[in-house]
Amino acid sequence: MTGFQTRRILVTLQFDLLILGSGPAGSAAAITAARAGLSVALVDKSAFPRDKLCGGGITGRSARYMTEIFGLQAERDLFLPSTRFRLTFEGRCIGEEPKAPVLQMTMRREFDAELHARAVAAGAQVFAPVRVTAIDPDAPSVTLADGRCLSGRVLIGADGANSAVARALYGRAFDPAEIGFGLEVELDRDLTDDNTTEIDLGAAQWGYGWVFPKNGSITLGVGGVHAKNPDMKAHFRKYLALHAAKLDPERVKCKGAYLPFGAYRKQPGRGSVLLVGDAAGLVDPITGEGIAWAMKSGQFAGEAAIDALHTGKPVMAAYMRRVRYIHTEMAAARRIRALIYSTPVRHYFPRAVERNPSMTRSYLKLLAGEIDYADLGHRVLWRIARRLGGSVLRRPA
Ligand SMILES: Cc1cc2nc3c(=O)[nH]c(=O)nc-3n(C[C@H](O)[C@H](O)[C@H](O)COP(=O)(O)OP(=O)(O)OC[C@H]3O[C@@H](n4cnc5c(N)ncnc54)[C@H](O)[C@@H]3O)c2cc1C
Structure with missing residues (x-):
């Protein structure tokens, strides 16, 4: 047992599925399992609504998953649709799309509360706000500060980038050399006159800056691989x-x-413990998109728990079979990232984007979920690699 502090257990409550964390990943696992009739404990350190630092960019892929998993449609005042898109490099416009595939912009405080409420309505039992004082991955169980012990046949770690469940399994939640870091601020809406979404590829090393319009504010931020940006505040x-x-x-x-910017775990969990979303490192290494993969991996883990409890077969195998699809995308994106962010390409890339408007459109199609990294890699980026004599391709990711 990994205990942050020992305490007498007063009562043990038994569930089919224990979920630590009720962000998009945990709520997706909860709603999937609860709808299938599993008893689900949904544990969070915060009561909802709660804040979460995030750009709140809901891509086409995210919107599809939130409808498929939660039945939530984008046509709600929870979202601001943005169809104008600008790609910049150190402030200079290198690509513009006045009719881009729609990106829905939201505030995570309200968005996460909506997903959480839908998981609760499906039957998940909430324990929040609570402090978890011990996690036993072998039982599996979690002990709360008030002395209650929650025990499950399967435990899902959906507790974000600094996951306590990942720490209980591996000693640390992430590799400091791989992790990403982002800085953000909400600004007054009058700083911008339209609903244009901006991505600036020169605002940080191995990352980017963003301006995301919201209902009533705009979110401005910079983020990238932490080790490559020792002074992120200066970039900000x-x-x-x-x-x-x-x-x-x-x-x-x-x-x-x-944010675990492409540092995904090849084996996300052990035994009856599964990791999902940020806890499993499922953030796109290029776009930083994590909400879609959090929801999808949560759904996969919920389905794996249902399968395992019905068949008696190992839950990890059932999860790995499903999550492989996300891993394939992550691995392809990591290879492309090594190519576009490497020093020889970094200064060539903006010019290539400027000369080839199809590259901006491909980026947008990727965000919309209309193409995947395999398409993007083959159609667009190999062209850059060829021009550079292929040398950067031989570098390890
Ligand atoms: C600056 C920044 C900007 C981003 N912008 C975007 C964007 O625009 N679009 C996008 O798709 N992605 C974006 N991301 C990534 C996205 O925020 C994450 O990938 C996503 O939130 C992951 O969801 P999750 O459910 O795995 O974890 P989280 O959303 O982090 O939820 C984890 C939950 O676990 C709870 N928890 C944590 N520890 C414990 C504990 N010990 N006990 C109990 N509960 C616990 C927390 O309270 C929380 O509710 C951004 C990330 C950052 C940092």
Whole structure:
């Protein structure tokens, strides 16, 4: 047992499925399993609604999964549709699409609360806000600060980038050399006059800056591989200055959070314990998109639990079979990332995008979930590799 503190257990409550964390991943696992009749405990350190630092960009893929898994449609005041898209490099426009596939912009406080409420309505029993004092991956069980012990036949770790379940299994949640880091601020809406979504590929190393319009505000941020950006705050101030010249960047208070930017776990869990979403490192290494994969992996883990409890077969095998699809995408994206962010290409890439509007469209189709990385790699990026003599392709990811 991994205990943060020992405490007397007063009562043990038994469930089919224990889920730690009720972000998009945990709520997706909960709704999937509860609808199939499993008894589900959904445990979170926070009561909902709660804040979560995030750009809140709901891609076409995310929108599809949220409808498929939660029955939630995008046509709600929870979302602001953005169909204008601008790709920039250090503030210079290198690609623009006035009629891009729609990106739905949302605030995670309200979005996550909606998903959580739908999981509860399906029958999941909530334990929140609670403090977890011990996790036993072998039982599996979790002990709460009030002395209750929750025991399950399967435990799902959906507790984000700094997952306590991953720490209980592996000693640490992520590899510091691989993890990403992002800084963000919500700004007044009057700084921008339209609903244009912007991605700036030059705002950070092995990452980017973003301006995402919202109902009532805009979210501005920068993020990328932490080890490649030792002074992310300097990148943030520079990018902020490009957009809000009237603001003193030194006085603007931003917030930071880690994101597992392509550092996915090849074996996400052990025995009867499965990791999903950020806890499993399922964030796109290029776009930083994590909400879609959190929901999808949560659904996969919920289905794997249903299968395993009905057949008596190992839950990990049932999960691995399903999650392989996401891993294939992550691995392909990592290879492409090594290509486009490597030093020889970094300065060539913006010019290539500028000259080939199809590259911006491909990026948007990728966000929309209309193509996958296999298509993108073959159709567009090999062209760059050929021009560079193929040398960067031989570098390891
Ligand atoms: C700056 C930034 C910008 C981003 N922008 C985007 C974007 O625009 N679009 C996109 O698709 N993705 C974006 N992402 C990624 C996205 O936020 C994550 O991939 C997504 O939130 C993962 O969902 P999750 O359910 O796995 O984890 P989370 O959303 O982190 O949820 C984890 C849950 O577990 C709970 N928890 C944590 N520890 C414990 C504990 N010990 N006990 C009990 N409960 C616990 C938390 O309270 C939380 O409710 C961004 C990330 C960052 C950092």
